[in-house]
Amino acid sequence: MRKYVLRRLLGMIPTLAIISILVFTVIQLPEGDIVTSTLDRLSATGVDLSDERIQNLRAQYNLDQPLFVQYLAWIGNFITGDMGFSYLYAQPVNELVWERLGYTLLITVCALLFTWLLALPIGIYSAVRQYSIADYGFTTIGLIGLATPNFLIALILMYLGYTWFGLSFGGLFSPEFLNTPWSWARFVDMLAHLWIPVVVIGTSGMAITMRLMRANLLDELKKPYVITARAKGVPPLKLLLKYPVRIAINPFISTIGLLLPALLSGEAIVGVVLNLPTTGPLLVQSLITQDMYLAGSLIMLLSVLTVVGMLLSDLLLAWVDPRVRYERA
Amino acid sequence: MSESLLSIKNLSVEFKTELGKVNALNEVSFDVPRNSITAVVGESGSGKSVTSNAILRLLPDTAQISGEIILNPQGEDPLNITSLDERDPRMQNLRGGLVSMVFQEPMTALSPVHRIGDQVAEAVLCHRDVSPEVAMAEAATMLEQVGLTEVDKKIRMYPFEFSGGMRQRVVIAMALICHPQLLICDEPTTALDVTIQAEILVLIKSLQRKLNNSVLFITHDLGVVAQIADRVVVMYDGQVMESGSVRQVLKNPQHPYTRHLLASIPGAVTDSGSQLHAANWSDGAPIGAGTFLADAEEGRQVREFSQ
Ligand SMILES: Nc1ncnc2c1ncn2[C@@H]1O[C@H](COP(=O)(O)OP(=O)(O)OP(=O)(O)O)[C@@H](O)[C@H]1O
Ligand SMILES: [Mg+2]
Numbered sequence: 001m002r003k004y005v006l007r008r009l010l011g012m013i014p015t016l017a018i019i020s021i022l023v024f025t026v027i028q029l030p031e032g033d034i035v036t037s038t039l040d041r042l043s044a045t046g047v048d049l050s051d052e053r054i055q056n057l058r059a060q061y062n063l064d065q066p067l068f069v070q071y072l073a074w075i076g077n078f079i080t081g082d083m084g085f086s087y088l089y090a091q092p093v094n095e096l097v098w099e100r101l102g103y104t105l106l107i108t109v110c111a112l113l114f115t116w117l118l119a120l121p122i123g124i125y126s127a128v129r130q131y132s133i134a135d136y137g138f139t140t141i142g143l144i145g146l147a148t149p150n151f152l153i154a155l156i157l158m159y160l161g162y163t164w165f166g167l168s169f170g171g172l173f174s175p176e177f178l179n180t181p182w183s184w185a186r187f188v189d190m191l192a193h194l195w196i197p198v199v200v201i202g203t204s205g206m207a208i209t210m211r212l213m214r215a216n217l218l219d220e221l222k223k224p225y226v227i228t229a230r231a232k233g234v235p236p237l238k239l240l241l242k243y244p245v246r247i248a249i250n251p252f253i254s255t256i257g258l259l260l261p262a263l264l265s266g267e268a269i270v271g272v273v274l275n276l277p278t279t280g281p282l283l284v285q286s287l288i289t290q291d292m293y294l295a296g297s298l299i300m301l302l303s304v305l306t307v308v309g310m311l312l313s314d315l316l317l318a319w320v321d322p323r324v325r326y327e328r329a
Numbered sequence: 330m331s332e333s334l335l336s337i338k339n340l341s342v343e344f345k346t347e348l349g350k351v352n353a354l355n356e357v358s359f360d361v362p363r364n365s366i367t368a369v370v371g372e373s374g375s376g377k378s379v380t381s382n383a384i385l386r387l388l389p390d391t392a393q394i395s396g397e398i399i400l401n402p403q404g405e406d407p408l409n410i411t412s413l414d415e416r417d418p419r420m421q422n423l424r425g426g427l428v429s430m431v432f433q434e435p436m437t438a439l440s441p442v443h444r445i446g447d448q449v450a451e452a453v454l455c456h457r458d459v460s461p462e463v464a465m466a467e468a469a470t471m472l473e474q475v476g477l478t479e480v481d482k483k484i485r486m487y488p489f490e491f492s493g494g495m496r497q498r499v500v501i502a503m504a505l506i507c508h509p510q511l512l513i514c515d516e517p518t519t520a521l522d523v524t525i526q527a528e529i530l531v532l533i534k535s536l537q538r539k540l541n542n543s544v545l546f547i548t549h550d551l552g553v554v555a556q557i558a559d560r561v562v563v564m565y566d567g568q569v570m571e572s573g574s575v576r577q578v579l580k581n582p583q584h585p586y587t588r589h590l591l592a593s594i595p596g597a598v599t600d601s602g603s604q605l606h607a608a609n610w611s612d613g614a615p616i617g618a619g620t621f622l623a624d625a626e627e628g629r630q631v632r633e634f635s636q
Pocket of ligand 1: 344346351352353371372373374375376377378379380389391549
């Protein structure tokens with residue numbers, strides 16, 4: 001097992017290297033750079049800079065160097081923990097991203113838990129009571145959730161909250177807590193705001209999780225080991241949870257890693273709509289303004305998060321499923 | 330204690346399917362005496378598994394059961410199994426306590442993610458109020474009795490680390506650990522290769538003698554019947570054709586279908602007339618494409634066992 005983990009950790013290096021090249025290339029693809037987009041904004045307000053100032057700006061940001069030199073400089077610094085400077089915010093990227101990344105992680109993990117806590121029991125119920133009215137009902141609701149875009153659910157929830165309760169959502173904190181240090185009251189205030197993005201992002205995965213759990217469990221319920229356990233006198237509920245459910249849940253553990261990218265990009269859109277202090281809105285901003293270091297670093301961080309998440313979910317799967325564990329020994 | 334341990338009376342089972350009702354069992358009646366091995370023999374689809382699953386009430390909800398299955402356990406009140414409710418506490422005592430079962434497919438009969446020891450010990454924990462440690466110790470003893478070696482190590486292993494024969498021994502240990510008065514074996518050796526088959530048969534027979542319980546042994550193999558059973562019930566198309574002691578039925582079959590069965594075993598025990606009778610029987614009732622001992626491989630196995 002230790003060998004396996006080591007092999008996986010080493011395997012992450014080329015994966016992340018390829019991702020970094022792709023990220024850098026994609027960010028460079030659009031016409032222009034931060035200087036041209038800044039010039040555009042400045043000339044819109046009537047300010048014109050001399051060619052010399054422009055050249056100086058380019059040199060200051062390394063923009064006059066060849067692309068691969070820019071790439072190497074960026075990734076070299078990234079590895080040593082220096083994520084560069086955000087032109088847009090005139091701040092080091094390091095100061096901008098960590099808190100937001102924390103909130104993103106919090107919301108994403110909560111959304112995943114929300115999806116599972118609701119969808120897995122429903123899936124189990126639907127399988128055990130296959131073709132019942134409730135089974136059809138849950139399937140219908142789940143499919144509506146799947147078909148409705150995230151941002152629409154966010155807008156509807158905000159509208160309902162505002163008209164019915166007079167609450168103004170958006171953000172993770174009420175105005176009075178925005179810039180105060182952490183306290184119990186601030187934490188409670190955050191929870192009051194947190195559930196909306198969690199529900200909105202969590203809903204998108206609900207239907208598929210439900211249907212998968214239902215299908216997995218229906219498969220397992222037919223297996224002979226279930227009948228063996230029944231024949232030896234295991235009480236029904238204990239039997240259901242200990243044998244078929246236990247085995248039907250395994251695949252979900254291995255999909256955590258696969259879900260992460262979807263959750264993160266879902267978070268980006270919802271973050272913009274709900275005006276959250278997460279990485280999503282920051283990433284969108286930085287891409288629009290071609291704030292290269294900020295955008296690149298954010299995407300790299302999210303990629304690292306995803307790759308690590310996949311490793312963790314694989315390790316978790318090995319932990320719960322002896323067959324996987326032995327395969328990798 | 331003169332009555333039989335198990336007494337099946339006019340048992341009929343119908344399945345509701347999309348194509349209408351399927352009549353799987355039709356007025357099946359036979360007894361399983363105490364301290365003996367009763368074999369049920371019949372071709373594929375004759376209703377052997379439906380009968381044995383009905384005894385433990387393992388049939389799906391689509392099955393409609395009528396008739397009686399009376400269990401007369403030693404030291405306990407008689408039990409009419411067909412009228413038991415699924416939530417009745419006696420049901421749990423029945424399953425695994427009074428009656429237990431060994432299945433055809435040892436490769437899939439055990440949970441792939443639970444340790445061997447846990448699965449065997451669980452049977453104890455389901456029926457008796459003992460600590461997990463005691464249950465585990467009993468599981469180890471039972472696994473030794475079914476012929477596993479290095480049990481201390483094996484109880485911590487998983488089914489996928491075991492061969493088919495070893496798994497079937499585990500399933501047998503799991504079935505016997507609560508000392509059931511009736512052990513049902515539904516074709517327990519069909520999925521195993523020939524040498525392992527013989528070993529498992531010897532094991533089942535010797536454990537039956539040692540534990541003084543009864544065994545209901547389902548098979549489609551008359552050779553196995555001759556080797557292991559005291560009594561035999563012959564089934565065809567959901568009905569009992571005849572039943573009696575093995576010696577009596579095999580030496581002097583009363584029913585034409587039984588003669589046909591015997592005749593279809595190449596070189597097996599039969600008198601010269603049976604071929605003819607079987608032909609007559611075929612005219613009267615359609616035997617159909619009975620897969621019974623149809624191929625040469627099965628015939629060879631039967632000869633080996635019948636010797
Ligand atoms: N769940 C079910 N739904 C519908 N019909 C069923 C079901 N289970 C069994 N049957 C029918 O009942 C009949 C008897 O089946 P059973 O499984 O008892 O045969 P068997 O004698 O055990 O055969 P085999 O030697 O192949 O195991 C078959 O015709 C089968 O199609
Ligand atoms: Mg069968």
